[in-house]
Amino acid sequence: MPERESFTSPESGHQYSFIYLPATSHPNPTLLFLHGFPSQLNDWAFQIAYFSSHGYGVVAPDLLGYGQSSKPDDAAQYRLKHISDDIYRLLDHLDLPSVVGVGHDFGATLLSRMVAYESTRWSALVFLAVGPPRMGTPFDLDMVNSMTKDFLGYELLGYIAWLGGDEAEEAQAALESHPEAAMSLVFPADQSVWEEWYRPLGKMKQFVTEDRRVAVGPWYTPKLQQHHLDSFARKDGYKGAVRWYKMWKQNLFLPDEAGHENFKTNLPVLFIGDSNSAQQQDMLKAWAPRMKSVQLQAGHWLSLNRRRENLDEFHIVLATFNELLAHCHDESMQSCLGGTVVGRSNEGRDEAKSSRHENQMCLVFGPEMGEKGGSDVNCGGVICRDLKIELGEIDGLRRCEVKCSLDAGIDDHTVQIWVSPGNSPCEIWDGSQVAQVESMGYGLFATVSLNEGI
Structure with a gap:
């Protein structure tokens, strides 16, 4: 991995740890990678190595509350508008007026909001695994869990009730005390364990506090696992992660989205998911009508899955998308893509x-x-x-x-x-x-x- 750098936002005073490699081949764009939960910039290692070796520019920060970036106590500091402003100041610092945004998990939601707040800073968008909802949509956790319990037989987002609810601080302490249990559950070799131990109400808490284990995916290499534990297996390792969920569960983001309820983008948009991501695609297409979608059978962690065919296919898809951007003039880009x-x-x-x-x-x-x-x-x-x-x-x-x-x-x-x-x-x-x-x-x-x- 390249050397980390540090940037302090002049607006918030928050410090961000990041890596930056400038583009070496004209007219290749620079890709901004935004991670989700519970990750940090090292989880983009494969993408950083691949795209930088092909002449693309790469920027990958530890988002607020993660890794070596600042970890404020107040959940309101994690409002997506605040973090968006900080990342834009980082791009200004690097003299990058336009980038291709790549967001995974909660990073995909952040990316969608960043585009709404400053739409001229992007040449294209790539959403991995998560298709963020339309702006201004209140988050009703109880309703989602009740509906999915009736339909699926288990709550889809039961883990958020623990991570972002009244027990958030206790959840943080438990995760930091049992980091290997948490890591095995979040990065499992068999993602079907989520239906038993991650999604249903109370099950993530039980799994972690009882220090249980499942096999970690072989694609999450020992080196990546060590980077993960270095970030999360310590005091305040999970502080930011649980506060992101508190911010979301309490709808602290909603005031910033007022006036953006009908936001749509005509930017080229690529969604990469699996065969179970139809609902995610529908949510994204509602505000990104030029979306193209690709299915890869690589699960939620499609950017990490080291089964050779999945990693190769992911890179080919993303590289193709960016090659098309490089070959299309501004006036014809929308038609092309x-x-x-x-x-x-x-x-x-x-x-x-x-x-x-x-x-x-x-x-x-x-x-x-x-x-x-x-x-x-x-x-x-x-x-x-x-x-x-x-x-x-x-x-x-x-x-x-x-x-x-x-x-x-x-x-x-x-x-x-x-x-x-x-x-x-x-x-x-x-x-x-x-x-x-x-x-x-x-x-x-x-x-x-x-x-x-x-």
């Missing part, structure tokens, strides 16, 4: 060559393995009418055919894109020319050269 087909010309192209359809590119993007069609694309004056993308598979290779009629004295043309398995570059064959295209785990994009004679 919204699932339509867009076109653009090379910047600085020679206008004399333009008349011969040289040195021009069209960007085409199929967001899902399916069919898209009916779009017209204007690519430097060459108009592709009724462009269609058809995706299929032949002999184990995915094939993308881009078909359109060109209004430039050029015959109808089909480009076949052969996409090899994995994430390696592949080629566009147009019958006479070869151009490069990158194969992605989430959709496809290609630069198609419109040269004379096509």
